[in-house]
Amino acid sequence: MSRAKKLVFSVVAGAMVAGGIAATVATGNAAVPDVVCKGSTVTLSGEAGAPAASSGTFPVGTKLKVTNLDNGQATTVTVSGPSGSCVLLNNAAFEKVREPGKNLIRRARVERVGGGGGAPSGPAGSAGAAGAPGAAAPGAVQVPPATGDVVCKGSSVTLSGEGGAPAASSGTFPVGTKLKVTNLDNGQATTVTVSGPSGSCVLLNNAAFEKVREPGKNLIRRARVERVL
Secondary structure, eight states: OSSSOOOOOETTTTEEEEEEEEEEEEOOOOOOEEEEEETOOEEEOOOSSSOOOOSSSTTTTEEEEEEEETTTOOOEEEEEEEESSSOOHHHHHTTOOOTTSEEOOOSSEEEEOOOSSSOOOOOOOOOSSSTTTTOOOOTOOOOOOOTTTTEEOOEEEOOOOSSSSOOOOOOSSSTTTTEEEEETTTTTEEEEEEEESSSSSSSHHHHHHHHHHHHTTTTSSEEEEEEOO
16 A cells, blocks of 8 residues: 555535544535525616615615526615615616516516625515515415505505506505505506516506606605505
8 A cells, every 4th residue: 555645535515524534614605595585576666876776675785686587687786775675676776687678577586695684674585565564474374454445555666667458566465456556746546456476565567657657757756555456
């Protein structure tokens, strides 16, 4: 046998075994990504400025990485204020991940990568804003508010970029729910039926948003949303 000692190295899940002694070996960033906002769509707020995001789930200062799985483009942004979505990108941030002509990312991966210490203020992947109807604890039975109730309190309202007759999507209310959305800044209102899921308490399609839009704006910050059926 050679005078050199025979060493057998085995690396399994970051552990190295040398001469029967196990030693932990750094293998880069082995932490499991903190994937959040699961099942949520991502759209844009229409706001200008440097790339940033707003959220109804995470506090100001939280860093989120948003990847559009349809084109592989990603951007990392810091939450700068509240919104009615788990994550809502401003114009500059959305441009980094946008597919041409689309204002909605249906297949998005959102990861919390820093800041905003502590757990989300709502369930990770909850589509509604924290404290909004439907933002119940995991496993809890969610009971939609009664007809006539003002809902989505504190939520902003934006558009999905989808065509078709006026309609809405929601992460809080089931398909078939009728919601009246009023833009308090111009007094315009529209009543729409929820036709599918989204990452917001209420997200209007293009035709519905046009009925309440202020010229040049893609976001309604002062909205009143009522459940009418």
